[in-house]
């Protein structure tokens with residue numbers, strides 16, 4: 001039956017309140033308006049950021065909402081004026097939009113885009129500032145402009161990357177967030193050079209992708225730091241050459257790293273979201289040139305601090321969103337790199353569940369053995 005122009009009723013996981021188990025509801029998904037795309041989501045993975053917003057610690061977290069931002073699917077229909085994708089196209093929704101027209105996009109200095117951010121930050125679509133989701137007439141907020149824990153979602157056309165139809169969607173869904181973020185933090189934000197020393201705080205998917213990026217960039221030493229010592233075995237496969245568990249040291253972790261590396265590393269990456277570790281990551285960098293990149297997302301109200309002397313003496317503090325990748329342009333390129341076996345993706349998938357098992361998937365996030373859990377959205 002043709003669904004174009006019709007409201008679609010489908011299953012979605014609704015977060016009615018922070019920390020309360022998600023509920024699989026029959027959700028009404030309105031047709032896409034001008035400049036919008038409705039996507040049948042086939043696979044969606046969980047990222048730590050979904051758990052962060054669900055916890056209630058995200059200042060932009062609005063409830064009830066449909067979370068999810070690491071996914072892949074097929075375009076079901078498009079609204080007026082949409083030219084770059086059409087029904088049947090295989091796509092990855094992109095929480096970081098790319099309009100190619102705004103001052104951010106044109107600056108050549110950032111991957112951030114200003115076209116729809118004002119709407120995606122408050123859970124609505126830019127056209128009419130309303131949601132396309134409802135349950136029995138009650139509006140449900142969008143999340144990050146993607147809301148992929150729904151069998152169908154509506155996104156802005158500037159937030160859709162069209163990909164090779166041959167790519168396996170159950171795998172490349174990961175290229176919607178965590179893996180590109182880690183790779184790009186190294187390649188685009190830090191621009192790690194061959195021979196560099198690197199420290200990575202947190203060896204989840206993002207930290208391991210940083211390791212993979214650092215290895216391909218030719219780093220000579222890649223030091224992984226995690227409070228879970230079991231992470232080392234896995235991390236070696238992604239390029240980590242040394243492992244430090246802060247719990248096994250009396251000294252502050254930054255001193256341990258400085259001692260190990262003759263004065264500090266060239267680059268460090270915080271991939272946890274802990275403001276104290278962000279400071280440690282900066283302070284374990286080498287005087288004069290060490291650069292630290294903040295990747296982890298910290299809770300509402302949290303602030304970073306250090307002695308300004310750390311910066312006066314040449315250390316550089318940076319941050320990255322989606323690894324600095326221009327989403328619509330570079331996600332298809334990342335898919336090709338995966339297809340040519342130039343980057344890992346399969347190796348980050350440790351669990352596969354169905355949409356109805358989503359609460360189990362959120363529980364798994366706190367299990368040290370879980371990297372990414374991919375949900376089959378239609379099983």
Ligand SMILES: NC(=O)c1ccc[n+]([C@@H]2O[C@H](COP(=O)([O-])OP(=O)(O)OC[C@H]3O[C@@H](n4cnc5c(N)ncnc54)[C@H](O)[C@@H]3O)[C@@H](O)[C@H]2O)c1
Pocket residue numbers: 047048049052177178181201202203204205206207225226227228231246271272273274277294295296297298320321322323365370371
């Ligand atoms: N900037 C971005 O664009 C972006 C994109 C994706 C994810 N993120 C953020 O990156 C962070 C990591 O995401 P993830 O999915 O890899 O998370 P994850 O939970 O899988 O990984 C975190 C790792 O940190 C370790 N850890 C926790 N506390 C620690 C401590 N005190 N000391 C050392 N290690 C510790 C854990 O054992 C785990 O291995 C999250 O904050 C997420 O929100 C940011």
Ligand SMILES: N[C@@H](CCC(=O)N[C@@H](CSCO)C(=O)NCC(=O)O)C(=O)O
Pocket residue numbers: 047048049050058059060061096112117177297298299300321322
């Ligand atoms: N609403 C959050 C913002 C969290 C945040 O920084 N998000 C990252 C992506 S995390 C993906 O897993 C990001 O891209 N930020 C840039 C942006 O949101 O435009 C908060 O306010 O803490």
Ligand SMILES: [Zn+2]
Pocket residue numbers: 047048049050069070177178
């Ligand atoms: Zn994410």
Ligand SMILES: [Zn+2]
Pocket residue numbers: 097098099100101102103104105106112113114115
């Ligand atoms: Zn833009």
